[in-house]
């Protein structure tokens with residue numbers, strides 16, 4: 001899994017509003033392009049890059065196309081695992 005950090009323009013998640021100023025590719029190391037699917041690291045919301053690389057909601061066809069996509073499932077699983085670890089690290093000491 002080749003993961004590279006890129007810096008698209010600062011954009012906010014369409015669902016939670018988190019500013020997303022980086023993107024990591026799963027299985028490739030190219031910059032995002034219009035139509036690519038992206039997942040908010042904060043809340044897991046799935047969006048697409050618009051022509052200007054802002055975010056736009058998925059079309060109905062895109063939702064059907066990515067449902068069960070193994071790369072999306074892997075990304076969501078990794079995101080959830082990182083969130084669990086992050087919560088544990090930030091728990092108050094007992």
Ligand SMILES: [Zn+2]
Pocket residue numbers: 013014015016017018040041042043044045
């Ligand atoms: Zn979000």
